[in-house]
Amino acid sequence: xxxxxxxxxxxxxxxxxxxxxxxxxxxxxxxxxxxxxxxxxxxxxxxxxxxxxxxxxxxxxxxxxxxxxxxxxxxxxxxxxxxxxxxxxxxxxxxxxxxxxxxxxxxxxxxxxxxxxxxxxxxxxxxxxxxxxxxxxxxxxxxxxxxxxxxxxxxxxxxxxxxxxxxxxxxxxxxxxxxxxxxxxxxxxxxxxxxxxxxxxxxxxxxxxxxxxxxxxxxxxxxxxxxxxxxxxxxxxxxxxxxxxxxxxxxxxxxxxxxxxx
Amino acid sequence: xxxxxxxxxxxxxxxxxxxxxxxxxxxxxxxxxxxxxxxxxxxxxxxxxxxxxxxxxxxxxxxxxxxxxxxxxxxxxxxxxxxxxxxxxxxxxxxxxxxxxxxxxxxxxxxxxxxxxxxxxxxxxxxxxxxxxxxxxxxxxxxxxxxxxxxxxxxxxxxxxxxxxxxxxxxxxxxxxxxxxxxxxxxxxxxxxxxxxxxxxxxxxxxxxxxxxxxxxxxxxxxxxxxxxxxxxxxxxxxxxxxxxxxxxxxxxxxxxxxxxxxxxxxxxxxxxxxxxxxxxxxxxxxxxxxxxxxxxxxxxxxxxxxxxxxxxxxxxxxxxxxxxxxxxxxxxxxxxxxxxxxxxxxxxxxxxxxxxxxxxxxxxxxxxxxxxxxxxxxxxxxxxxxxxxxxxxxxxxxxxxxxxxxxxxxxxxxxxxxxxxxxxxxxxxxxxxxxxxxxx
Numbered sequence: 001x002x003x004x005x006x007x008x009x010x011x012x013x014x015x016x017x018x019x020x021x022x023x024x025x026x027x028x029x030x031x032x033x034x035x036x037x038x039x040x041x042x043x044x045x046x047x048x049x050x051x052x053x054x055x056x057x058x059x060x061x062x063x064x065x066x067x068x069x070x071x072x073x074x075x076x077x078x079x080x081x082x083x084x085x086x087x088x089x090x091x092x093x094x095x096x097x098x099x100x101x102x103x104x105x106x107x108x109x110x111x112x113x114x115x116x117x118x119x120x121x122x123x124x125x126x127x128x129x130x131x132x133x134x135x136x137x138x139x140x141x142x143x144x145x146x147x148x149x150x151x152x153x154x155x156x157x158x159x160x161x162x163x164x165x166x167x168x169x170x171x172x173x174x175x176x177x178x179x180x181x182x183x184x185x186x187x188x189x190x191x192x193x194x195x196x197x198x199x200x201x202x203x204x205x206x207x208x209x210x211x212x213x214x215x216x217x218x219x220x221x222x223x224x225x226x227x228x229x230x231x232x233x234x235x236x237x238x239x240x241x242x243x244x245x246x247x248x249x250x251x252x253x254x255x256x257x258x259x260x261x262x
Numbered sequence: 263x264x265x266x267x268x269x270x271x272x273x274x275x276x277x278x279x280x281x282x283x284x285x286x287x288x289x290x291x292x293x294x295x296x297x298x299x300x301x302x303x304x305x306x307x308x309x310x311x312x313x314x315x316x317x318x319x320x321x322x323x324x325x326x327x328x329x330x331x332x333x334x335x336x337x338x339x340x341x342x343x344x345x346x347x348x349x350x351x352x353x354x355x356x357x358x359x360x361x362x363x364x365x366x367x368x369x370x371x372x373x374x375x376x377x378x379x380x381x382x383x384x385x386x387x388x389x390x391x392x393x394x395x396x397x398x399x400x401x402x403x404x405x406x407x408x409x410x411x412x413x414x415x416x417x418x419x420x421x422x423x424x425x426x427x428x429x430x431x432x433x434x435x436x437x438x439x440x441x442x443x444x445x446x447x448x449x450x451x452x453x454x455x456x457x458x459x460x461x462x463x464x465x466x467x468x469x470x471x472x473x474x475x476x477x478x479x480x481x482x483x484x485x486x487x488x489x490x491x492x493x494x495x496x497x498x499x500x501x502x503x504x505x506x507x508x509x510x511x512x513x514x515x516x517x518x519x520x521x522x523x524x525x526x527x528x529x530x531x532x533x534x535x536x537x538x539x540x541x542x543x544x545x546x547x548x549x550x551x552x553x554x555x556x557x558x559x560x561x562x563x564x565x566x567x568x569x570x571x572x573x574x575x576x577x578x579x580x581x582x583x584x585x586x587x588x589x590x591x592x593x594x595x596x597x598x599x600x601x602x603x604x605x606x607x608x609x610x611x612x613x614x615x616x617x618x619x620x621x622x623x624x625x626x627x628x629x630x631x632x633x634x635x636x637x638x639x640x641x642x643x644x645x646x647x648x649x650x651x652x653x654x655x656x657x658x659x660x661x662x663x664x665x666x667x668x669x670x671x672x673x674x675x676x677x678x679x680x681x682x683x684x685x686x687x688x689x690x691x692x693x694x695x696x697x698x699x700x701x702x703x
Binding site: 013014017018021024025028096097098099100101102103256259260 | 277278338341342343344345357359361362365366368370371375378379382383384387388411
């Protein structure tokens with residue numbers, strides 16, 4: 001297992017060019033091309049803010065401007081959920097490769113996570129634009145934490161993806177299961193609402209790993225008053241390391257079955 | 263030439279049979295609750311059984327065998343794509359596997375980008391690819407189209423590009439699985455030249471193919487796998503010879519079985535005969551149009567038809583130029599004075615090759631009674647390779663059949679020379695001194 005993990009470094013060139021290929025191929029033949037990476041979140045943001053600020057008349061105290069509040073956590077969530085959905089099926093759709101070419105299979109889920117991460121990063125300028133427009137200032141001294149949050153999310157997503165993609169090879173319905181669970185998970189996470197409004201449910205929120213990522217993003221970029229959630233974030237980071245190793249172990253155990261089962 | 267490049271030691275590969283495994287969905291796994299039972303070893307398929315062979319460095323090694331004999335599994339084990347269930351596989355040096363060309367090409371992006379990604383996948387660095395890029399494109403004959411998306415390529419172009427990348431990985435060990443059928447004649451020659459170059463540079467090649475001529479011409483050693491077991495190993499000519507003999511034997515069995523079946527289907531079971539008249543069909547007007555079958559009045563009966571070779575051995579498989587005997591066992595319950603024996607020889611697609619009978623050859627019948635045999639000897643069976651069908655008949659001079667076997671008997675002719683047509687006349691080539699050929703290998 002450790003050996004294979006080390007081998008992965010040798011394949012970073014492959015991961016890099018596969019991510020580039022993914023991004024290029026995705027917009028090949030479309031008129032707006034890479035511009036879609038900006039347009040997609042922009043449209044998403046417009047719809048959500050229209051629904052929640054005008055139709056549902058959300059006037060919750062402290063969540064104004066609502067569009068910016070919602071977007072700070074929605075953008076990372078989109079990265080997380082589309083990574084998970086795509087990564088779960090990545091071994092199956094890349095089956096041809098696994099059967100015919102010798103290379104570590106974990107490259108495939110990692111590539112989907114990383115190319116979704118690029119979309120996430122390309123969405124950030126939209127968020128910044130809105131922050132400037134609404135005069136929302138981030139927590140400047142705490143801003144370096146942003147990198148930590150992204151890293152923790154990356155690790156956490158990678159861990160889940162490894163596990164799910166390996167499982168999906170043997171049980172195809174994992175894919176459908178995941179996409180449905182993600183919808184549920186989205187509403188169970190304080191993204192379009194604030195956890196502060198539901199103090200009774202704090203225990204439930206605390207059990208949800210993505211809560212801590214969402215709150216971290218919000219505290220740094222949206223709320224005033226420092227980054228009090230860092231302990232939770234680091235705990236999640238530690239948990240993700242363990243989870244990642246466990247998932248990698250499972251993946252490694254199942255590795256030999258992939259070329260026969262996909 | 264000494265230390266081995268590839269070593270397989272007592273390798274067995276067992277695949278689980280997913281057809282029998284019912285929990286391909288999570289729900290059924292959970293509901294049926296017999297996850298463990300389903301994994302029991304009887305649900306398995308053994309693709310390789312205790313196979314060992316070593317390939318010395320610089321050797322070109324052929325693997326032959328029927329479909330499903332485990333050839334490709336062996337190749338995948340050497341490539342490291344799958345792991346052996348039992349035993350060990352060791353390979354020295356960098357491997358490149360020509361198993362499926364262009365696996366991993368992305369249709370939407372250009373040939374150029376695909377070359378880079380494919381190259382990296384096969385273990386090259388970006389720098390190495392840049393250095394070899396022009397050579398690769400030139401080899402694939404795609405200079406004009408290299409910047410077009412791969413989805414616009416024809417399947418030949420696709421394969422050529424895949425082949426070009428794989429061959430330029432410059433491996434120490436090259437694994438080739440039946441990929442020489444890519445592209446046109448010219449490209450195939452180029453591939454063979456490339457293999458030749460590999461050979462000269464002392465690289466190891468493992469070649470899985472059905473093209474036996476290639477194995478004989480090209481390989482230093484060969485192994486024959488059959489149903490997952492090693493049947494023969496060593497000198498390619500000998501291995502291929504053993505393999506071909508076995509294939510012929512199997513074909514013989516198959517022909518004998520289908521012969522038996524045809525006779526059975528035609529009503530009269532070959533030997534045990536109905537005493538009464540065999541069914542008479544009214545429309546036997548044009549024999550050559552009729553399908554297979556058997557008819558006749560039964561006054562004289564052809565009870566058996568046997569093919570024999572020179573040594574008197576029954577067989578259904580002959581080699582071009584060999585002696586063939588067709589032996590008819592006939593029976594007449596009461597004396598018959600008017601009879602003609604005849605045969606008709608047809609190709610598998612129904613074209614008549616030859617037909618004759620005793621009447622045409624001016625033999626006048628006198629008397630036939632009881633059991634007798636008729637032997638037709640063909641001293642030299644000058645037919646090209648193929649499957650042939652035989653009509654045999656005994657009838658009156660006016661054509662009314664006693665017993666007519668239409669296309670019921672099949673034999674096969676094999677030949678090392680793949681010439682065309684039906685008939686191979688005895689022939690030879692002579693050349694004046696200005697024309698030189700290389701001495702045969």
